[in-house]
Structure formats: structure tokens, C-alpha cells
Amino acid sequence: MPYSNILVPVKGLPADDTAIRLACQVAKPDKARVTAINVIEIQRNLPLNSENVTQMQRAETVLEHAEQVAHAARGTLETELLQARTAGVALVDEAVERQVDLIILGIPYRSPLGDFQLGTTTQYILKNARCPVWLCREAIPTAPAAAKTK
Amino acid sequence: MADVDRSQHEVKKSDQAIESRRNDHEHSVHLDLTSLEVHRGKHQGDKYVRVIRSGALRRVAPGVLRASELVSRPHGKIGHLYTRFKQVLVGKPLPTEAEKVERLNKIRALAVFSSDAISSSAYATEEILIVMVAAGAVGLAYSIPLALAIALLLAIVSFSYRQTVHAYPSGGGSYTVSRENLGTQAGLIAAAALLIDYVLTVAVSISAGTAAITSALPEFYDYRVEISVAFIAIITLINLRGIRESGTIFALPTYLFIVSLAGVIALGLVRLWLGDISPASTPHFESNEFEPVTLFLILHAFAAGSVAMSGTEAIANGVPSFKPPEAKNAATTLTWMAVILGVFFVGVTFLAHQFGIVPHETETVISQLGRRVLGTNVLYGIFQAATMLILVLAANTSFSGFPRLAYVMARDGFMPHQLTFRGDRLAFTNGVVMLGIVAAALVVAFGGSTHALIPLYAVGVFLSFTLSQAGMVRHWWKTRESGWQRSMVINGTGAILTAIILAVVWTVKFQLGAWIVFVMIPVLVFVFNGVHRHYRHVAEQLNLTPAEDRAAAPPRQIVIVPIGDLNKASLRALNFARSITPTPVAVRLFYESYEVEEFRKEWAQWGTNTALVFLESPYRSFHEPLLAYIEALHRQDPAACVTVVLPEFIPAHWWEHFLHNQTAFRLKTALLFRKNTVVIDVPYHLEK
Numbered sequence: 001m002p003y004s005n006i007l008v009p010v011k012g013l014p015a016d017d018t019a020i021r022l023a024c025q026v027a028k029p030d031k032a033r034v035t036a037i038n039v040i041e042i043q044r045n046l047p048l049n050s051e052n053v054t055q056m057q058r059a060e061t062v063l064e065h066a067e068q069v070a071h072a073a074r075g076t077l078e079t080e081l082l083q084a085r086t087a088g089v090a091l092v093d094e095a096v097e098r099q100v101d102l103i104i105l106g107i108p109y110r111s112p113l114g115d116f117q118l119g120t121t122t123q124y125i126l127k128n129a130r131c132p133v134w135l136c137r138e139a140i141p142t143a144p145a146a147a148k149t150k
Numbered sequence: 151m152a153d154v155d156r157s158q159h160e161v162k163k164s165d166q167a168i169e170s171r172r173n174d175h176e177h178s179v180h181l182d183l184t185s186l187e188v189h190r191g192k193h194q195g196d197k198y199v200r201v202i203r204s205g206a207l208r209r210v211a212p213g214v215l216r217a218s219e220l221v222s223r224p225h226g227k228i229g230h231l232y233t234r235f236k237q238v239l240v241g242k243p244l245p246t247e248a249e250k251v252e253r254l255n256k257i258r259a260l261a262v263f264s265s266d267a268i269s270s271s272a273y274a275t276e277e278i279l280i281v282m283v284a285a286g287a288v289g290l291a292y293s294i295p296l297a298l299a300i301a302l303l304l305a306i307v308s309f310s311y312r313q314t315v316h317a318y319p320s321g322g323g324s325y326t327v328s329r330e331n332l333g334t335q336a337g338l339i340a341a342a343a344l345l346i347d348y349v350l351t352v353a354v355s356i357s358a359g360t361a362a363i364t365s366a367l368p369e370f371y372d373y374r375v376e377i378s379v380a381f382i383a384i385i386t387l388i389n390l391r392g393i394r395e396s397g398t399i400f401a402l403p404t405y406l407f408i409v410s411l412a413g414v415i416a417l418g419l420v421r422l423w424l425g426d427i428s429p430a431s432t433p434h435f436e437s438n439e440f441e442p443v444t445l446f447l448i449l450h451a452f453a454a455g456s457v458a459m460s461g462t463e464a465i466a467n468g469v470p471s472f473k474p475p476e477a478k479n480a481a482t483t484l485t486w487m488a489v490i491l492g493v494f495f496v497g498v499t500f501l502a503h504q505f506g507i508v509p510h511e512t513e514t515v516i517s518q519l520g521r522r523v524l525g526t527n528v529l530y531g532i533f534q535a536a537t538m539l540i541l542v543l544a545a546n547t548s549f550s551g552f553p554r555l556a557y558v559m560a561r562d563g564f565m566p567h568q569l570t571f572r573g574d575r576l577a578f579t580n581g582v583v584m585l586g587i588v589a590a591a592l593v594v595a596f597g598g599s600t601h602a603l604i605p606l607y608a609v610g611v612f613l614s615f616t617l618s619q620a621g622m623v624r625h626w627w628k629t630r631e632s633g634w635q636r637s638m639v640i641n642g643t644g645a646i647l648t649a650i651i652l653a654v655v656w657t658v659k660f661q662l663g664a665w666i667v668f669v670m671i672p673v674l675v676f677v678f679n680g681v682h683r684h685y686r687h688v689a690e691q692l693n694l695t696p697a698e699d700r701a702a703a704p705p706r707q708i709v710i711v712p713i714g715d716l717n718k719a720s721l722r723a724l725n726f727a728r729s730i731t732p733t734p735v736a737v738r739l740f741y742e743s744y745e746v747e748e749f750r751k752e753w754a755q756w757g758t759n760t761a762l763v764f765l766e767s768p769y770r771s772f773h774e775p776l777l778a779y780i781e782a783l784h785r786q787d788p789a790a791c792v793t794v795v796l797p798e799f800i801p802a803h804w805w806e807h808f809l810h811n812q813t814a815f816r817l818k819t820a821l822l823f824r825k826n827t828v829v830i831d832v833p834y835h836l837e838k
Contacts, residue, residue, distance in 0.1 A: 039198075047188050049199050053211045060208045064218050071219075084198035093191040093198060147179075 024075025553581025
């Protein structure tokens with residue numbers, strides 16, 4: 001199925017790189033538009049348009065890295081920065097706004113309570129996004145690393 | 151369903167509110183290129199903010215923007231091709247923050263900074279033997295004490311440089327130490343001597359490497375200059391890829407040589423101990439007439455063997471290239487280098503003496519040693535190949551030392567500021583290229599002959615050693631840090647010994663060609679001083695002086711718009727001129743009188759009340775009458791600033807420039823050096 005508008009939420013995790021590379025690969029045949037979005041979550045006690053320089057710098061670094069990954073994969077990537085109370089809500093709304101027809105999410109293998117957890121943002125997107133959502137889960141870490149995450 | 155979505159989307163669009171992140175400026179544009187768009191989500195109360203950013207410039211803090219990699223991405227096919235080609239040659243650009251990552255660990259640093267010093271163990275013994283063989287077997291017996299004395303001197307010089315590294319962690323070596331402790335001129339003499347030696351190291355080592363190739367393949371002898379220049383180009387290119395990558399590339403041959411020579415020495419000692427190889431009782435001499443062993447002969451041999459020490463200062467120059475803690479790592483690497491060089495030098499000299507090896511016209515001492523210990527087999531072949539490679543790569547030490555020294559000098563204003571420039575890969579690009587060009591020119595000038603270059607080699611280095619050690623003596627005297635007396639004695643001894651070697655080296659090599667270095671050093675010092683004088687004058691003229699500059703009122707403006715024809719380009723320039731002053735002057739140059747009336751009619755229609763002056767040029771010259779007019783206006787009000795607003799239309803294609811007169815360009819060139827004159831170009835871009 002051809003896609004014309006692909007969204008890749010990025011947080012600065014290694015799994016993001018895989019998602020970006022996959023998005024570039026999927027986009028290539030139909031020259032689809034790929035947009036990487038980073039969401040800065042603003043605490044409820046602060047105005048939504050408040051600015052945190054450290055978070056802003058980190059977000060720019062994440063987006064610049066995403067561009068480099070896409071460039072290395074010979075793809076073109078647009079980047080977007082959002083500020084919201086909850087990342088998942090903003091991503092789903094932005095996907096509707098942009099008329100996105102595919103979301104590709106890179107997710108880490110996390111098992112903080114001994115069992116694999118998807119994370120609230122991923123769960124929200126899976127539950128609410130109207131377009132198809134693809135997940136790229138990173139490989140299960142080897143034993144010592146897995147023990148470390150627990 | 152799709153219609154519902156679209157209508158919801160449109161509602162949300164209309165609800166959007168746009169605000170500027172910074173609204174404290176009176177500009178209609180966002181100066182830091184960021185604004186916020188508030189969007190409503192699909193649920194009641196869901197809101198999020200979209201941060202509208204510039205594509206290539208990123209806002210990292212209020213009022214601070216950062217150019218991302220996108221800025222330097224090429225446009226168009228030719229741009230892409232050029233960038234790809236450049237990236238294949240020198241690699242992808244690195245951001246400034248990668249500088250610490252690009253720094254060298256001790257293993258790589260030893261390969262980068264020590265290849266020159268360590269490679270000298272391949273020929274330093276031979277240099278002693280060549281001198282002492284004149285005194286026959288009695289003379290050769292002195293080779294071991296001489297080697298031990300040079301090793302001791304090496305230990306003293308290295309120890310001195312260890313202290314320099316800790317005392318001057320920002321690099322600069324002999325130049326910095328001499329300049330700060332003995333005065334600027336002493337520092338410049340040390341720098342000139344070092345820079346000459348760096349260039350000679352490249353020329354000599356590359357010529358030696360080429361000689362090794364043309365010895366094996368004589369049919370290439372006629373192309374020795376071209377081969378040498380190609381080698382220099384390759385090493386230059388590798389160094390443009392950054393110090394870390396060149397360290398990686400050059401580490402293998404360096405360590406191959408270290409391992410193979412260590413193996414040869416160890417195996418030679420074991421076989422000697424086991425009695426496997428019988429020591430030669432008396433070397434074979436072609437003549438029975440020998441010179442007596444005189445003090446001069448011994449000093450001559452000592453000076454000749456001291457070439458082993460060239461390159462010792464490279465680490466002290468390059469401290470900032472090390473990973474943190476820079477000074478500690480540099481000092482450790484310096485010790486490794488001195489130990490390796492000392493052990494190799496003494497080991498080779500000892501074994502050469504034990505095996506009765508004497509210099510031979512067709513085979514080097516180290517080759518004879520390798521053949522005696524290993525036999526003529528594959529291992530010997532590898533050992534010889536490693537020796538050849540390290541001799542060629544000795545040039546690489548200069549490629550790390552020269553650009554950094556040039557950078558430090560340029561930073562101090564003694565060399566052109568372009569030498570402080572760091573390229574895509576954080577290498578001192580201009581310094582690397584400059585060294586490559588000068589060394590290649592030297593190779594071409596001397597026809598790629600090693601023999602012609604060697605007398606010039608290692609002359610300057612002892613001058614810089616002496617000045618550096620003398621500088622350290624002064625440093626300890628001034629600072630009186632703990633243990634200063636001991637350090638002062640060590641540095642003082644080093645200074646005296648290197649000064650003696652300097653005197654001997656210069657005496658012996660002067661007539662052989664070292665006079666060129668003797669002439670070049672003062673010439674370079676003169677040039678450095680000239681460059682510094684220029685930068686000082688520039689600074690004196692440009693530096694802000696609180697009283698005059700802050701209080702200075704904005705200058706009065708005389709705005710002139712030279713006009714040829716009345717068209718969209720000239721009207722745009724006139725409008726622009728009116729934005730600077732309400733009273734610009736349009737100047738129309740004419741060659742025939744009928745042009746005046748025709749132009750007046752057009753001007754009445756389009757000229758919008760701007761003052762118009764006609765300037766007749768009966769000799770059809772273009773910019774001279776205009777310059778004369780500007781000059782005359784300026785004389786009436788010398789304090790005013792003349793602003794010439796030039797209308798210029800830009801053709802859609804580059805080749806179409808050839809179809810136009812380029813009058814704006816010619817006028818710009820003519821006005822470039824005119825004092826108190828501002829030239830503003832108002833371009834009008836043609837679409838087709």
C-alpha cells in the first residue's frame with residue numbers, strides 16, 4: 001500500500017534510528033513525506049507555551065540526529081517540535097492535522113516491573129491513532145543488560 | 151467520514167493562535183526565527199503548541215541560533231557531486247563539539263607524534279658508525295659509549311619536555327617556552343628553526359622512501375620527483391581527514407616497525423647469549439689508513455648520532471590533541487617514545503658492534519643487522535618493509551607538528567590568521583596544505599635527492615632544543631616551584647649539551663648546505679615580525695576607544711544613485727536610496743547631447759521628485775567622471791559619508807553575464823578602495 005505522509009515520533013532513543021531508516025525506506029518508492037516529531041512535555045503547573053532552554057536544546061539535538069540518520073539512509077526528513085501536556089495526545093492530534101497515513105514508532109525493550117511494558121505514549125497512539133501504526137521494537141537486550149533494566 | 155475529518159480540521163485551523171516566542175522587538179519578523187502556534191486537539195481542552203522553527207538554523211537559547219548541518223548541504227547536482235567528491239577525499243564534516251572525540255588516545259598519539267623520532271633509530275647508529283669508521287676498529291669501539299651518551303641526552307631532553315608539557319599544557323613547545331621566558335625574538339628563532347625542520351623532515355623522509363622504491367624498481371628512477379610529490383599529496387590528504395583518522399591509518403606501520411625492530415633486538419640478544427651467532431672479531435675495512443680518535447671526531451659522531459632526537463619536541467607542541475587529561479597523557483606518551491627510541495638506538499648500536507657491522511654503500515646497517523639476526527627470509531622482508539614505511543611516515547609527525555605550531559603562532563599574530571582555520575574535519579587545514587605545498591616545492595627544487603637535502607636536516611632542531619631548555623631554566627628560576635633546583639640543573643645540563651651539539655652540527659654541516667638554514671632563520675624571523683607589525687597596526691586602528699566611538703554621531707549621508715536607463719532595476723535602487731535619505735541624487739552619465747532631453751522626459755514620468763544631475767563624458771569614459779563627481783561632492787562636506795547605491799540586474803543564468811557590460815561591477819571595483827565611501831548593491835533578479 002502506498003503511503004504519502006509518514007510520521008515518526010522521536011525521543012532520542014536508539015530505537016528511533018531504526019524507525020527513521022524504515023520510514024525512509026517505505027517513503028522512497030512513492031516519494032512520501034517523512035516527518036520526525038519530538039514532543040516536549042510541559043508540566044501542568046507551567047503555561048503550555050513556557051520555554052525550558054535545556055529541554056529545547058535536547059529536542060533540537062534529537063531532531064538534528066534524526067536528520068543525520070535520514071540523510072545517511074539517503075532519505076529526506078522534515079522535523080517538527082511540539083509542546084504539550086501529554087506527548088501521545090499531541091502526536092495523535094498532529095497526525096490528524098497533517099493527514100498522516102502511517103505512524104512508525106521505534107520502541108525500546110523495557111521491562112521495569114519484570115514484564116514488558118509498552119509505555120503510555122505508545123499505548124495512547126496505538127489506541128487512538130486513525131492511521132496504521134507500525135512498531136519497531138529494539139532487540140531484547142542480552143542477559144546482563146536485561147538484569148540492569150530490572 | 152473523510153468530510154467530517156476535513157471540516158474538523160478546518161475548524162481547528164481557524165482556532166489557531168499564533169504568537170511570537172519573543173515579542174520584545176519592534177520588528178515584524180521573528181529575530182530568533184521561532185514562533186509558537188497553539189492548536190486545539192480533538193478533545194475538549196486538549197491543546198498543544200507547535201514550535202515553528204527555521205529549517206537550517208536552530209534556536210538553542212533566547213537570542214542564540216545554531217546553524218545545523220542542513221546549512222552546508224549542497225544545492226543542485228554539481229553541488230551534490232562536489233560535496234560527495236570532497237567527502238570521499240576528506241570525510242564528512244565534523245561539528246566543533248566532536249573535537250574532544252577526535253582527540254588522540256596514547257596509542258594513536260604515539261603513532262602520530264613519534265613516527266619521526268622512532269624512525270630515526272633506523273639510521274642514527276649508521277650516522278655514528280659512518281663518522282667513527284674513519285678511525286677503524288678503535289673508532290668503532292666508541293660507538294656504544296656514544297650511543298649511551300646520546301640516550302642519556304635523549305632522557306634529559308625528554309624529561310625537560312615532560313616538564314614543558316605540564317608547565318605549558320596549551321601546546322607550543324619550544325616556541326612558547328622560549329617566547330615566554332627568553333623573549334619574543336628567541337621564541338621566533340625557535341619557531342623558525344622548528345618550522346624549517348618540519349618541512350625538511352617531510353622532504354627528506356619522503357625522498358628517502360621514494361629512493362627505497364626506485365632502488366628496488368630502477369625503471370621508476372626518472373619519475374622520483376613525481377612519485378615523491380604524489381606521496382606528499384597522499385599524506386596531506388590523509389591529514390586533512392583529521393588527526394584521529396590519520397592516527398588510525400598510520401598506527402599500523404608504526405607499530406609494525408616497533409614490534410619488528412623489538413623482535414630483531416630481542417632475538418639478536420638471545421642468539422648472542424646462546425652463542426648461536428658468533429660475534430665478528432674484527433670488522434673488514436677497505437683501507438688500512440685510519441684517522442686518530444680526536445675530540446672533534448667524537449663530537450662529530452655524537453652530533454651525527456643526535457639526529458635520533460629530531461621529532462622529540464612534537465609531543466610538547468601537540469598537547470591539546472590528546473584526550474583529557476591532556477598533559478598527563480602527553481607526558482606518558484613522551485616517556486614511552488623516549489624509552490622505545492632509547493632502547494632501539496642503544497640496542498641496534500650494541501648489536502651492530504657485537505656483530506662487527508660497518509656501514510656499507512649498498513646496504514644499511516639496520517638491514518645488515520636484520521639479515522644477521524633473522525636470515526634472508528620472509529621475516530627479513532617484513533622487517534625491511536616496516537623500516538621503509540616508518541621512514542616515509544616520519545613525515546606524518548611534521549604534519550601534526552607544523553600546523554599546530556603555525557596555529558599557535560597565528561593566534562599570537564606572527565603568522566597569517568588563516569592558519570588558525572580548522573576545516574571540515576577539525577584539522578588545521580591551511581597549515582596542512584601549506585606544509586604539503588612547501589615540502590613538495592622543496593622536493594622539486596632539489597630534484598628529489600635525499601643527499602642534497604640531508605645536510606639541511608636536523609640543524610634547526612638543536613637550536614630549538616637549546617632555546618627551549620634555556621627557557622625552562624629561566625622558568626624554574628622565576629617560578630621557584632617545589633624541586634626547582636633539581637629541574638633547573640637537568641634543564642641547564644640539557645641546554646649546555648644541546649648547545650654543544652648545535653655548535654658541532656653547524657660547524658660540520660655549514661659548508662655542506664646548512665648555511666641555507668642559517669640564512670632562512672633570520673629571514674623567517676623578519677617575516678614573522680613584519681606580519682606581527684601589520685596585525686598590531688590593524689588592531690591599533692580598529693580597537694574601540696570608549697571616548698570617541700560611543701559618542702560618535704551617525705555620519706551625514708550623501709547618497710548617489712548612478713543611473714543608465716530608467717527601468718525596474720534603477721527604480722528599485724532609487725526607492726532604496728530614499729529609504730536611507732529623503733534627498734538622494736540620481737546621476738545620469740551621457741555621451742551625446744540628445745540623450746539629455748530624452749531622459750528628462752522619462753524622468754518626469756518615473757523620477758518621483760528625486761534630484762537629477764547629468765554628467766557629460768565627451769571622451770566616453772565611464773567611471774572616471776563619476777568618481778570625479780563623487781570626489782567633488784565629498785570635498786564640500788568631507789565629514790559626510792558618501793553612499794553609492796548601484797542598481798544591478800542579475801541574469802537568470804551565469805553565462806548570460808557575458809552578454810552585459812558589468813558596469814555595476816566595474817564601478818564597485820573602482821570604489822572599493824575609496825575612503826569614507828559605502829557601496830550598496832541593489833540587485834534585481836531576472837526570471838528568465
